[in-house]
Amino acid sequence: MDKKFRVHIEFDQCKACGRCIIACPRKILALGKKLNRQSYPAAYQAKDGCIGCGACFYQCPEPGAVTVYEIVEA
Numbered sequence: 001m002d003k004k005f006r007v008h009i010e011f012d013q014c015k016a017c018g019r020c021i022i023a024c025p026r027k028i029l030a031l032g033k034k035l036n037r038q039s040y041p042a043a044y045q046a047k048d049g050c051i052g053c054g055a056c057f058y059q060c061p062e063p064g065a066v067t068v069y070e071i072v073e074a
């Protein structure tokens with residue numbers, strides 16, 4: 001079975017620079033509508049289809065903002 005992945009973006013760590021959104025080959029990331037603690041509309045995974053490429057992680061200038069998970073089904 002194909003591997004499945006998911007991205008978590010830590011809400012209060014994101015500065016909404018948009019690099020991850022541009023870098024994502026599946027175009028599944030977006031900026032949210034709520035402002036975080038730093039008054040940025042943090043990015044989030046808006047659609048399924050993450051392939052776990054890590055481009056969002058490598059582009060993000062904020063250490064600790066982006067984590068890519070493999071979803072393991074029991």
Ligand code: SF4
Pocket residue numbers: 005007023024025026027028029049050051052053054055056057068
């Ligand atoms: S790991 Fe790749 S496919 Fe998944 S959200 Fe990040 S850039 Fe997009």
Ligand code: SF4
Pocket residue numbers: 009013014015016017018019020021042043056059060061062065066
């Ligand atoms: S690259 Fe990092 S700081 Fe920039 S929008 Fe994406 S998660 Fe937020």
